[in-house]
Amino acid sequence: MLLYNNALSGNCYKVRLLAAQLGVGLELRDLDVLDRSDRPQVIGELTPVLRVPVLVTDDGRAMFESNAIIDYLAEGTEYLPADRYERQQVLAWQFFEQYEIEPNLAVARFWRLFAVEQPPAAWAQKQDAGRRGLEALERGLQGHEFLVADRYSVADISLYGYTHLAAEGGFDLSPYPAIRAWLERVAAQPGHVAISA
């Protein structure tokens, strides 16, 4: 399968991580995250949103949205529960991730990595909103090994994507012991690969 990718993107990393654990081979085609002028030409036919990752199957089916891509890949495997209520919980955490974690942790990290100037109020807003997201994640992990049914699943992969990079966005994880212990458990899973792998 072909993955339109960016090496620094936590969203693209989710797909690479699950593919490594499933033993699925990916051909990577990297797109720039600063100069996006080629996107309509390169992926405009594949996704209406012009963001990576985009996965294209060998028979030409295109998919967008990182969490929806990994759920597709995980269907029928140990990484996505078969039970209907457990699947609801997996999705709930994944929607939470795109609503409260990614828009704050990933955007703050992007601003830092690429030295994008922001008004102090915008930076403070991202930090506050990101901390509220981390507090919710901490509550969800208290007393649990993993997010859903105490088994490693795509929910953990989705949340791990940017949470393990929190420091690069200026977030301090020391107030969140449940998150820190969970990050270590995720990184210890069979077949785990780093974002830089």
Place this chain on the structure above:
Amino acid sequence: MLLYNNALSGNCYKVRLLAAQLGVGLELRDLDVLDRSDRPQVIGELTPVLRVPVLVTDDGRAMFESNAIIDYLAEGTEYLPADRYERQQVLAWQFFEQYEIEPNLAVARFWRLFAVEQPPAAWAQKQDAGRRGLEALERGLQGHEFLVADRYSVADISLYGYTHLAAEGGFDLSPYPAIRAWLERVAAQPGHVAISA
């Protein structure tokens, strides 16, 4: 089933709309969206994120995140495809909704409905980001009756939730003919109910 609800919330409306179309009865318990001080006490045991909707089944299972709730309810019905690739597309649109539509259209609407003062730059940013989301939705709907497989599904319900309220957030839909025609098709579906129903 018991729905922790707010009458004005487009996210809660998604659940009420699908439940009406499925003929599922809901007991509603409304929470305030301005004064949220009672939330830890009322729903703190049910959801780590303290937002509505929260759905509780008759046997006491709690669910959070609107799109994940409607996917649970729609499982095995005509409103959620069985085909693996079509399910991927449904999820992709739902994640897009929580990333590009809800944070802009719903937040701008909230600011307007409750006269929440914002700096002009914050208002302009929401309007620009919301328009980019609407442009992506317009591209996705061009040449299609509905978002996935040309059949009405939970993807349409998720996107309809706030898109049909765009004007209340200051967004003009006249540049988006595919969206306007699709909104009429969604509203004409059997069992459709309005947000005010």
